[in-house]
Amino acid sequence: MLSRVAERLYWLARYIERVENTARLSKIHSQLMFDLPKSVKLNWYTLVEITSNEDYFDEHYDARTEKNCMWMLLGDRNNSASLISSLWWARENIRTTRDSLPREAWVYINEIYLYVKDNIDDLQVRSRRNALLEKVIRTCQAISGMLMGTMSDNAAFRFLMMGQLIERADMTSRILDVGGYFAAQEYNPEEVEQYGSILWANILKSIGIYFMYRQAVQIEINGNSVIEFLVYDDRQFRSIKYCANKMHELANILPNSREVLKVIKQLQDLIDQPPEMEAGSTTLHDYLDVLQLKISAIHNACYRTWFYPEVEAVSGSVQ
Template identity: 55%
Template sequence: MLSKVAERVYWLARYIERIENTARLAKVHSQLMLDLPKSVKLSWYDLVQITGNEDYYAENYDSRSEQNCMNMLLKDRNNSSSLMSSLWWARENIRTTRDILPREAWIHINELYIMVKNHQEDFGVRAKRNALLSTIIRSCQAFTGMLEGTMSHNETYRFLKLGMLIERADMTTRLIDEGGLFVAQEQFENEEESPFDAILWANLLRSVSAYFMYRQQYQTEISGQEVLHFLTQDKDFARSVSYCLGEMSFIMRKLPNPEPMQNALELLQKKISAEQKLNIGSNELHQHLDWIQRELSQINGLLYDNWFNPKQVA
């Protein structure tokens, strides 16, 4: 398998996962803005911070309105992490790798791109936006299921899975961090636990489709500390950080020269086990989640060094 082809397949999966996560994030945040009273300091700009787009937003937008924040997150093609930009790149990557993927996969993504492009003005109207986001989420899930059930689980499929898992783990840490920062702000201002924390964590769980599985495991009132443990350390839930890292390590065993990435993954998994000592809203947790994101970025770099852009040995 050519390294450039492997790279395109890897990024195809990352973009599809990013599209789904972005759609979930926007939809659930809209619901959260309705559920929480105006006295709670939650803003549309939080979406900009979760996705790490503060600098881009400051350069291109003049106010922190719902319209601007949603435009940046969903429509703005010049923003490399927007939903439309990710969808365009996903389409390009699958278009150039059609010879190694099922034909149905190309048709599915091409039709999704055309549909969203034709209806992107719906992003500006809340009711229409939520309906369109729900359609996008279902389409991404259908695509993932299609590949799972119709592809040989060979090298092509393994690079697809690696891209999906690393993107999923990164977004999970960002959502937890944003929830923790909100709790820290509430505690600083009120000097006590906010009665709205449970609403916040319930919506955060829904943003990663974790609410039902969480409620099966924890029968008590939703707790930020338990949400933290579930989304980072649970080894059975498909969207937890630990599960994603474990699956990446397993997949890499079947690829050539996996040792550098596996060593980095092992170190990261050990570090995550220390999260049980970290408190929601603490600066230590914020720093810890930042560290995980940097480590995931480093693992992405190792993937490039080893498989996508290997150094030539004289």
């Protein structure tokens, strides 16, 4: 397989995963803002912080309003991390790799991009925005399911999976950091108990695993148990440990993967030997920061190994 084809497949999967996660996060956050009282320090700008777009937002927007935050995250074509930009990049990557994928993948991605583009004004109205985001989520799930159900376990599929797993692990760590930020605020114990469970339940819903958590964890929802489930559970597809283990399996099969395996092993060791921490602690925040750096290091190692040897990876889009 040509390196440029492998790179585009890798990014295609990352963008599909990013689009779904962004849509889920935005939809659930809208609900969460009305479940929590005004005394709880959680606002629309939290979404900007989750996606590390603070610099872009501060440069291009003058107020931290719902309209501005949502437009930057969803409809701002000049923001490379927005939902519409990610859809455009997914469409471009699949357009140039159609020979490696089932035809239905191109049809689904092209249709959802054109649908969002034609209805982009709906992002300005909350009720219509949530309906649009629900359609985006369902389409992303259909694309992922179709690829999983129809492709052979070949090099193209493995690069798709590698991209998906890296993007998923990164977003999981960012969402957990938001929950930790809330838990670190100074509220009285009754508020923490009452509203903390609402926040953590919505965090689980934002990545679509609320039901699986309730099946696996037979206690009331709390920050520490959610963190344990999303970081250390090796059977939960969205947990960072599961993603790291699957990355290791894929890299073992892909060629010339010594450096990639080495960096993935560093992430696995970090997960297997965590410090003592709990929701709201600075230790948790620092630990999640290190996890994100390790995930980024895996991305860079993929670039040096398979896409552009001896060239540092780009962080935003295919060049």
